[in-house]
Amino acid sequence: MVIGGFVVQCLPEDRVTAVEDLSALEGVELYGADEQGNIVAVVEADSSDDLGEVVKKMEKVDAVLNVGMTYMNMEDEAEKIASGQSTPDVFRGRNRKRGSFEAS
Amino acid sequence: MVQSRREFLKRTAALSAASYVGMNLPFSGEDLAMAATETVWHRGSCRLCGVGCRVELGVKNGTPVALRGVSQSRTNFGYLCMKGMHFWKVMNHAERLTTPLYRAKKRDKFQPISWDKALDIAAEKFASAVKEHGNDSVAYYGSGQALTEETYFFQKLFRGGLQTNNVEGNPRLCMASAVGGYLTSFGADEPIGGYADIEKAHCFFIIGSNMAEAHPVIFRRVMRRKLDNPNVTVINADPRISLTSRIADIHLQFHPGTDLALLNSMAHVIVKEKLYDKQFLADYTVCKNGKKETVDFAEYEKFLAEYTPEMAAKTMGGKVTPDQIREVARKFATSKGTLSFWTMGLNQRKQGVWANNLVHNLHILTGQLLKEGADSLSLTGQPNACGGVREGGGLCHILPGHRLVEKEPLRNQVEEAWGVPKGRIPPKPGYHTMAMFTALNEKKIKAMWINCTSPVQSLPNCNLYNKGMAQDDTFIVCTDIFPTLTTELAANLILPTAFHFEKTGVYGCTERRSQITRKAIDPPKGAKPEVWIIREWGKMLAAKLKDPVIAQCIKPFEGLEEGYALPKAIWDEYSQKLTKGRDNDLRGATYEVLEQMYDGVQWPAPTKEFALTGGTVKKFVRGMDPMADSHGKNDKPYQFYGPAHPDNKLWVWLRPQADPEEIPDAEYPFYLSTGRIIDHWHTMSMTGRVKELLRANPYSYIEVNPTDAKRMGIKPGDMVEITSRRGTNVMPAKVYEGPIEGMVFAYWHDQHPDRMINKVTKDAYDPGSKEPEFKICACKIKRVSGPKALKPYIV
Numbered sequence A: 001m002v003i004g005g006f007v008v009q010c011l012p013e014d015r016v017t018a019v020e021d022l023s024a025l026e027g028v029e030l031y032g033a034d035e036q037g038n039i040v041a042v043v044e045a046d047s048s049d050d051l052g053e054v055v056k057k058m059e060k061v062d063a064v065l066n067v068g069m070t071y072m073n074m075e076d077e078a079e080k081i082a083s084g085q086s087t088p089d090v091f092r093g094r095n096r097k098r099g100s101f102e103a104s
Numbered sequence B: 001m002v003q004s005r006r007e008f009l010k011r012t013a014a015l016s017a018a019s020y021v022g023m024n025l026p027f028s029g030e031d032l033a034m035a036a037t038e039t040v041w042h043r044g045s046c047r048l049c050g051v052g053c054r055v056e057l058g059v060k061n062g063t064p065v066a067l068r069g070v071s072q073s074r075t076n077f078g079y080l081c082m083k084g085m086h087f088w089k090v091m092n093h094a095e096r097l098t099t100p101l102y103r104a105k106k107r108d109k110f111q112p113i114s115w116d117k118a119l120d121i122a123a124e125k126f127a128s129a130v131k132e133h134g135n136d137s138v139a140y141y142g143s144g145q146a147l148t149e150e151t152y153f154f155q156k157l158f159r160g161g162l163q164t165n166n167v168e169g170n171p172r173l174c175m176a177s178a179v180g181g182y183l184t185s186f187g188a189d190e191p192i193g194g195y196a197d198i199e200k201a202h203c204f205f206i207i208g209s210n211m212a213e214a215h216p217v218i219f220r221r222v223m224r225r226k227l228d229n230p231n232v233t234v235i236n237a238d239p240r241i242s243l244t245s246r247i248a249d250i251h252l253q254f255h256p257g258t259d260l261a262l263l264n265s266m267a268h269v270i271v272k273e274k275l276y277d278k279q280f281l282a283d284y285t286v287c288k289n290g291k292k293e294t295v296d297f298a299e300y301e302k303f304l305a306e307y308t309p310e311m312a313a314k315t316m317g318g319k320v321t322p323d324q325i326r327e328v329a330r331k332f333a334t335s336k337g338t339l340s341f342w343t344m345g346l347n348q349r350k351q352g353v354w355a356n357n358l359v360h361n362l363h364i365l366t367g368q369l370l371k372e373g374a375d376s377l378s379l380t381g382q383p384n385a386c387g388g389v390r391e392g393g394g395l396c397h398i399l400p401g402h403r404l405v406e407k408e409p410l411r412n413q414v415e416e417a418w419g420v421p422k423g424r425i426p427p428k429p430g431y432h433t434m435a436m437f438t439a440l441n442e443k444k445i446k447a448m449w450i451n452c453t454s455p456v457q458s459l460p461n462c463n464l465y466n467k468g469m470a471q472d473d474t475f476i477v478c479t480d481i482f483p484t485l486t487t488e489l490a491a492n493l494i495l496p497t498a499f500h501f502e503k504t505g506v507y508g509c510t511e512r513r514s515q516i517t518r519k520a521i522d523p524p525k526g527a528k529p530e531v532w533i534i535r536e537w538g539k540m541l542a543a544k545l546k547d548p549v550i551a552q553c554i555k556p557f558e559g560l561e562e563g564y565a566l567p568k569a570i571w572d573e574y575s576q577k578l579t580k581g582r583d584n585d586l587r588g589a590t591y592e593v594l595e596q597m598y599d600g601v602q603w604p605a606p607t608k609e610f611a612l613t614g615g616t617v618k619k620f621v622r623g624m625d626p627m628a629d630s631h632g633k634n635d636k637p638y639q640f641y642g643p644a645h646p647d648n649k650l651w652v653w654l655r656p657q658a659d660p661e662e663i664p665d666a667e668y669p670f671y672l673s674t675g676r677i678i679d680h681w682h683t684m685s686m687t688g689r690v691k692e693l694l695r696a697n698p699y700s701y702i703e704v705n706p707t708d709a710k711r712m713g714i715k716p717g718d719m720v721e722i723t724s725r726r727g728t729n730v731m732p733a734k735v736y737e738g739p740i741e742g743m744v745f746a747y748w749h750d751q752h753p754d755r756m757i758n759k760v761t762k763d764a765y766d767p768g769s770k771e772p773e774f775k776i777c778a779c780k781i782k783r784v785s786g787p788k789a790l791k792p793y794i795v
């Protein structure tokens, strides 16, 4: 489970449409919106990859100018990073095995 | 009330976001009772860019699990960009280096060795180089990402201990021209104002900077200002239309390298239409045509005569109209506060210092300086280029506290502070970066320490210098947290270091602001903070060279615990002894004070009381800057006490339009420029290991203007070969109305040998600042095939 906090920005006059469109997205929960066009949103997703996908969808909403992240919690994933399960799939220059850089 | 953990986290997330925009939610932080027992929050700075955003790292059971912005911080008010939000994921990464690795020859395989053995080898190699080849056969090459304590301590040991000024760092590649510009125009390095001017500005002049991607959180503030006040004007001047241009009212697009004509032409309009501030000019300025040659204003006017808007528009390539130049000049001069921003587009140029001077000229002429909302503000690339390297003595010609190496009384002050004999620091500046790597090619450097940077990828025309680094004639130590192309190609010895939040120290960002990050978790077993490494290495060096002065350099730090007490003692020495009375006086910014502040202290801050107010928001202004009062020469409101201008004046420079080193010709018909992308940091050794960031931009591509693409038969995604007189790359094309016709643009992060654009860039450099011209060279392009499936590449 990954949870992110966001301030989404839209033009003040677009607030109502932006709120409607954002609320329709799965995983997005809105906590408030003000007259300057600031919208407080929380996104919950299974993984940080999924969170990224939701952010992309938010960015694509017509009335949205900017999606600003302010908070991220991903305690389940922290373990995966440490164990190497969350390492990106890349091509390695020396084709070295993991561990060749670590103490024997 | 019973809350599920999930609900609790969501509410925490909502509260954090709401606090940034001052929104009230129907629940408060106190309701979230679980907070205290679970996650412990540690305040510090973001590790990545020069904006200096303040963050809090959430640690649970010794493991980092969350990050949030600090809403009380005057740098970011809580906002973070995506890469900042993710930087902490490298901390517990499985690929962290955790043991010293050694190989005698650079073609050998690395073998793990103990710390004792590693430090002994490092000491032996440096000691024997000094004994056999002299003091200048050793060198340090550091980073604008090292903590101030680290840069300061390294340079102390090299200058005071090993008696060489071969102390350099990668800020030479990004900030040196800005330093040169500030010193020659204002008499003192670093900006007069800061970010606080954004919310007061009425006109933004953004030139040679894609701040939307390179400084996203500052850009957000500019955008907010513009959205809240539609009358605010944003002018963007750049050969490439970028994400930054989105908020621009006027975009001036021109051929790379012709902006000196633009800036002079704006001055031409300002002078011709008498939009300058006559009283300000009379009180505070002189005109200069060379350091020693002062000329009068009429002479300056004569110099500007040829830069008519018509002439400039033509020089710039014809996309800008003379009337646009007039309009921009008028807006710049007459707004209630004009704030300029630039970065590498001006700095990484053969005329880098001149370009900086010409922006400063516009501010000086119009008096758009020293008042609210007005400043000439160079954005820094790295988080501690200003603090550690510019202020802490990290370049070959400067000692800590903005002191020039070549001035004997200043050297003596440093020697006295260190308790080393007078004359210990050599009088000659060391090699600047390009000279240092040239010396390596010529086998003049026998032992080199590379800290926290990867020159194999980041030097211009890197093929040439990589030959020298790969030779076995120079023993190279690298201190880093991950393998890089430099550890792979060049290192004999790799020493694994502690990362941000695994050690304590200070970063100084763009706006003269020093901010502390305290150790929050232990480094991975086997990794050590640099300050410990330097001290232990220094002890062995002293023994091997039988030199009590080297021992003296580390004596004040003997026996101190490395996570906090050691860096604190180093900071105390630096701030109390070396910045005392200097223009970057940091005596008030003790650890104790810095730890109390959400966002640190802006220098000068000579006393604790003053530092606790946040320090100096505007330099040189009586009543705001304590040094303007203590160093004032008369009763005028502005006092330019900077060390480089004995006349205490601002200097308006006569700097002509001049071509870049290489311009397109029949054989190499395109301009090539390079830059950053939002998701990645420098050579990607960190951001390439965070999957969210890597996936967002897995490899570099070349941006080609649609008109050029059509002419060359290039379609989106096609593989394109980019060749200069120095090297070749092959990467996918992005056909995009970004670069001006006749220009292509590539990102420089990619580590893959085919896509390492610095093989293609040019190593000509500014004669004053010695900063290379990464931003402009000539190349040819050719479609080689249709789209190909590529895999990202991290060494």
Ligand code: SF4
Pocket: B046, B047, B048, B049, B050, B051, B052, B053, B076, B079, B080, B081, B082, B083, B084, B085, B215, B216, B217, B218
């Ligand atoms: S803008 Fe820079 S300092 Fe701020 S969060 Fe992003 S990378 Fe970090």
